[in-house]
Amino acid sequence: MTESGNPSQPVNVSEYDGSQIQVFEGLEAVRRRPGMYIGSTGERGLHQMVYEVVSYAVDEHLAGHAIDVTITADGGIRVADNGRGLPVEAQEPAGKSAIERELTELSFGSKPHAGYGVCGGLGLSVVNALSSRLTVEVHRDGHRWTQEYEKGTPITPLTRNEETGEHGTAIAFMPDADIFETTRYSFATLSARFQELAFLNGGLAVSLTDERPERPVRYHHVDGLKAYVAHLNPYPPSLVHSPAIAFESENEDETIFVQVAMQWNTWSTGGFHSFANSTRTHEGGAHEQGFRTALTALVNDYARRQRQISADDEDITVEAVHEGLTAVVSVKLAHPVFEGSTKTRLSNPEADTYIQKVVRQHLTDWLDHHPNEAAAIIRHIVNASTGRGKW
Template sequence: MSDATNPYDASHIQVLEGCEAMRKRPGMYVGSTTERGLHQMVFDLAGRAVNEVLAGRASSVDVTLMPDGGVRVTDDGPGIPIEGNDGGPGLEEFLTRMYPGTLPCGRHAVAMSLFGIGPCVTNALSSRLTAEVRREGVLWFQEYARGVALTPPTADGQTNGSGTTISFWPDTDIFGTAECSFDVLSERFREVAFLNHGLAVSLTDERPQAGPRSVRFQYPGGVRELVTLLDAEAAPPVHPDVIGFECDEPGMAGTVEVALRWSGSHDDRVRGYANSEPTPEGGTHVAGFRDGVVAAINSYARKSRLLAEAGPALGADQIGQGLTAVVSVKLDHPEFSGSTRGKLGGGTSVHAGMEGAVVEHLGIWLEEHPEQAAAIVGRIGQGAGRH
């Protein structure tokens, strides 16, 4: 077909911006127009509240699934500024404009948004959204329809407390009859609470006819408690204590938190996380962890004469049998491999930092707990056919 019969030039290119673009191609911003996309809308909104707690400006986050299909997210922080300050967006800008790069990031923040764009996505894909801000003694209110403000932020009386409550109703023209899953949301919020032991998140479901159900996630023990949970259905543990440590690693510009324990199971259950995001495909942090465990176990076994000095070293597969571990890094500048962010990159610095931390801290623990250490090495040796 010739250009004359099918002309196409720059005038045919349709440029979509902001709310219009998000509503035209919603899957690009929340991953799907099914239940999965609804969950991402909740996470996009809840991420701001979670980071208010981690920054010390709030104490808790409350998420409620309402009977009419809406979702309400509340925190008790200082409240979103009505007007922008210190270079940050005000309420209306925050809810209507893409702000990649201005959301909290780095080791001290949880990235729950797919692309760091912010709650404007949730607003654009909702038939209705309301914002209530309790700030400096004043209650402010604003309402939106499909991402467009119906009124400016309006003072609506006085208030004693502070915080932000945002409620949204997903647009059924986009998501049809899809509904949020209490169980899926629970799993993710519980995971984030394990990985950030200063965090408290409550999730309430007001939809069941039998009455509301509610759960609260707060784990002072951090990832050690997650290892205990993962081990609950496994064979009895080889040693009673969950081994755990947390430390700064300047070489990788971040922090390391690890917890592990061996059981009588033959399974290897190692979960990796980077900046509180799961990395099911592993990456440099998980590889460094495994190499560090192998080095620490072999070093201790030879030094304690639990392994013949001239004999072969215990291999990674042998050491991994029955191992349950949570490997979490929080980096100032995380580098993920692939668009799904399921694998952490970061080169040799992350691998070396994790490996060195595991060798040091696991080695110290083994030295300080000789009876449990002997049980671990004995279990590994037994699994490798040694007696």
């Protein structure tokens, strides 16, 4: 990946095999205490099951592939991608297939080669453990492979079927009604999350079909975060500047990829949306702190340099800088560290440091090259700071 930023680089199939799966413990603990793994046994946990499977397909997109999700007529879920396909070879010493290990053993970081993967480490085995039945179908190594499970236990061997030149994985599962308070999926909830994923992964196409009534949707946003901000700021007359500011950067080690889109408006108090590896970080963390710190310092420096505030004036506060600001900050890390099983707060200190550097460099450059828009932005912020109302 380069500074200009294209995270969708092809990855060699040979780099993804069963030896990369790191085992931690069995699945009985998952069925006994499901809330520890998916947050709850209510609607939130039910939909988290889908997100865990979809995260694998998004990882395949980051390697250049795509996703189709279906709410089946019987109330189950089917997630299909045209990626490389789960590995099928047998693994020693147990002699299990790599697919069976992926579906029956808790693992962490099952795709370290995929770069900035979305999955947080719970993955397919948790979904399998909490499903009354699950079927996996893989197109790989010249054949179609299938296997069926009940409550996390295989009931058929991995079967090699007809020859095929296709590639990819399809997983269909039915959440266990004995575990979940409800097993009815919300089309609106899933649709909103998949639209979010399409914004966060520019170029990714995600389709969702509901067979209960049939009402398919498809999300595809080439402009990524810039389109996301436009979606969040739907009233052009209220915009302080247009179009939105957007930039991205990757560090030299290719371990952090940062994307930012932002735009001030006069119709709202603003909204901040942060993500780490495509997961919404509702409690913020290092990346949010780095963005806020750099943005506040930069606005104050720029305003004084342009004499829109004097050297003797007090610093503009964080609150004033964010008044009317809609911002989306997305970081993708090779080794993310989250607080809590639900991954709502990012802890990586390097994310704070790097995003400060990126914001200072790219936003300063944007302001210098757009003096009229920059003046309007600073005027809007100064008005918010001095309590004269919105500009």
